[in-house]
Amino acid sequence: MAKQLSVFIENKEGMLKKVLNVLKVNDVNILSLSLADTTEYGLLRLIVNNPELAREKLIEAGFSSMIAEVVIVKIPHKTGSLQEILEILAEENVNIEYTYALTTDNIDASIVIKTNDLEKVRKIAIANGIDTVTDEELVALH
Amino acid sequence: MIWNKQSECMDSTTKKALQSERLVKLVRYVYDNVPFYRARMDGVGVSPDDIKSIDDIVKLPFTTKDDLRDNYPFGLFAVPQKDIVRIHASSGTTGKATVVGYTRADLDVWAECVARCMTMAGVTDEDIVQVAYGYGLFTGGLGAHCGAEKIGATVVPMSTGNSKKLTTMMVDFGATAIACTPSYLLHISEVLRDEGLLDQIKLKSAVCGAEPWTEKMRNEIEERLNIKAYDIYGLSEIMGPGVACDCEYHEGLHVCDDHFYPEVVDSATLNPVADGETGELVFTTLTKEGIPLIRYRTKDLTSISRDTCKCGRTSVRISRFKGRSDDMLIIRGVNVFPSQVEAALVDVKEVTPHYMMIVDRVGNLDSLEIQVEVDLNYYTDEIKGIEALTKKITHVIQQALGISAKIKLVGPGTLQRSQGKAVHVIDNRKLY
Numbered sequence: 001m002a003k004q005l006s007v008f009i010e011n012k013e014g015m016l017k018k019v020l021n022v023l024k025v026n027d028v029n030i031l032s033l034s035l036a037d038t039t040e041y042g043l044l045r046l047i048v049n050n051p052e053l054a055r056e057k058l059i060e061a062g063f064s065s066m067i068a069e070v071v072i073v074k075i076p077h078k079t080g081s082l083q084e085i086l087e088i089l090a091e092e093n094v095n096i097e098y099t100y101a102l103t104t105d106n107i108d109a110s111i112v113i114k115t116n117d118l119e120k121v122r123k124i125a126i127a128n129g130i131d132t133v134t135d136e137e138l139v140a141l142h
Numbered sequence: 143m144i145w146n147k148q149s150e151c152m153d154s155t156t157k158k159a160l161q162s163e164r165l166v167k168l169v170r171y172v173y174d175n176v177p178f179y180r181a182r183m184d185g186v187g188v189s190p191d192d193i194k195s196i197d198d199i200v201k202l203p204f205t206t207k208d209d210l211r212d213n214y215p216f217g218l219f220a221v222p223q224k225d226i227v228r229i230h231a232s233s234g235t236t237g238k239a240t241v242v243g244y245t246r247a248d249l250d251v252w253a254e255c256v257a258r259c260m261t262m263a264g265v266t267d268e269d270i271v272q273v274a275y276g277y278g279l280f281t282g283g284l285g286a287h288c289g290a291e292k293i294g295a296t297v298v299p300m301s302t303g304n305s306k307k308l309t310t311m312m313v314d315f316g317a318t319a320i321a322c323t324p325s326y327l328l329h330i331s332e333v334l335r336d337e338g339l340l341d342q343i344k345l346k347s348a349v350c351g352a353e354p355w356t357e358k359m360r361n362e363i364e365e366r367l368n369i370k371a372y373d374i375y376g377l378s379e380i381m382g383p384g385v386a387c388d389c390e391y392h393e394g395l396h397v398c399d400d401h402f403y404p405e406v407v408d409s410a411t412l413n414p415v416a417d418g419e420t421g422e423l424v425f426t427t428l429t430k431e432g433i434p435l436i437r438y439r440t441k442d443l444t445s446i447s448r449d450t451c452k453c454g455r456t457s458v459r460i461s462r463f464k465g466r467s468d469d470m471l472i473i474r475g476v477n478v479f480p481s482q483v484e485a486a487l488v489d490v491k492e493v494t495p496h497y498m499m500i501v502d503r504v505g506n507l508d509s510l511e512i513q514v515e516v517d518l519n520y521y522t523d524e525i526k527g528i529e530a531l532t533k534k535i536t537h538v539i540q541q542a543l544g545i546s547a548k549i550k551l552v553g554p555g556t557l558q559r560s561q562g563k564a565v566h567v568i569d570n571r572k573l574y
Contacts, residue, residue: 006523008516010553036525040550043525059518062555066521097524114523 001118002072002135003051007044007058007065011037019044022061028054031138032112034100047072047102047112049139071113071121072102072133082111085130089115092124104133145261145293146254149400150455154448157456161403162195164428169193169202172434175220178213179436196403199426204412204437207240210379215241218433226432231279232378233477233544236485239279242378243432249288251429252381255398256289256374259387262396262453263349263372265319267294272315274308274322274330275352275475277301281382282352282475286321286374289384295319302326305333316344321383323475324350324359324371328506331366343367349374351383352475354463354573360392373462379438380425386460391452394459401429404458405437406446409467420445422467423460441468465574471501471567473508476545480566483512486542492520492531496557499547502570510547512539518554 009015016035023030023046032047048054051067058065075081089096097114104110110133115121125132144150152160170190172179182203183189192201210218211234219226226243234240244252265271271290275282283301290297298315300308302322308330311317320327327348334340345367351374363371375395376383385402386395397404406421407414415421423440443464450456471478480499487495494515502509514535522528528551535549558565 008553038525041528043523045523064516064518064520064554066523068523
């Protein structure tokens, strides 16, 4: 399991920049970022090296934000590897809410997965010999 | 055409004597039957014996919408509930509706007054009238309906919400008159145009009310539909539509002043202003039995004129409205108070009580957007969570206001904070 930082922002110019500025001045490093947008607002999802500090500082700066649990799954850099993992999850009836990619080292890639039952995903990963990334590993990436 | 020449063209001496007689009787009636008025009058040391003519009306205390709220629902009724045959309600300033009750005699007076207004608008028993105000607790639909029926016109109770059916029937039935809000009529004119039906209608006149509108809008309606449009005024507290209407000369609205006595006062000092000067319109219901109101403050700003109109009517005329002395908005014919929004949002824990209402007119129909700040402690990491919250607020607002609004969530702390009197409304319509 890993921690993801989620921030509610209005869909208007300069908002993303303001959020990123808060992270920069507090020395928070971004490992991955995904922005889900609608016409009026966006949800910014980030994997950072220090999510608790980031959340605290964002709230101080007036941004509604939260820490959400996600699973980060390592996938080899080869054709079809993501599809294979999703195949397994689909067979186990796991519904994916959202997903985005993350670079964890030079050889493999990783994807962030949010589902309604993260524990089940973790168990499925273990049973199928798929590596997941822990918070400790994320910190070690810096 | 004049519906009731005797009442509408009465000479001023006879009118004054009639108003005086009715006021004396009314004050005694409310003093004896409504504890609220007795206490109010006792409080300012006025007894029914002090009221000898209509000129003494200035001795009486004012009544406000808050008094109706404080006595919700039936506290100001002057008759036992068994004598009430109809209830209507409109928006209150907070969660509670403003409730009014009518006796059978009240309904007769109401139909009489609407009949006068519709006659001013040229409606006769030969006409087919589509009533396209909302039917229900709102007084517009049933009020216009009963007045048109009293004239003997063929009434088609369309209500609101189905423009296609309305335009189809307008053509198929050969409707000659329509009663609806002016903005809705402009919308209808566009539907007719888009469907290529404009040259197939037999419409001659429109009785438009329930919201403020400008001379420009009147011209637009008249040109587009090749009809005459008339301005009818009313408020549920006093009766509903039919309190006043303008005649073919459009030089102010003729008040049915044998039933509703108008005064115009300075809204700060509450002293009467001179004829022709702008102030707040105040009504006393001279003949109402169910819920008589003494010097009820409408908060509508207007001026008064007493000279005889070119049409021959002698009734007092009020000018086109110049605004409101409170923050009430009229959106799609529905009265809306910003305080209702505030009261509704208090129960939604995911948002702050800060909000901004943006009212506009898009394609002739009123639009309302309410920007609401999400609370700093609110969180979701899914779009569907935000959508669910938006939906929840939309529902809460719909329940509170009786009209739908587009809800836009904005970030914490982004809406203007109160510096003195908070600005909660941006009204981009130019209604006055």
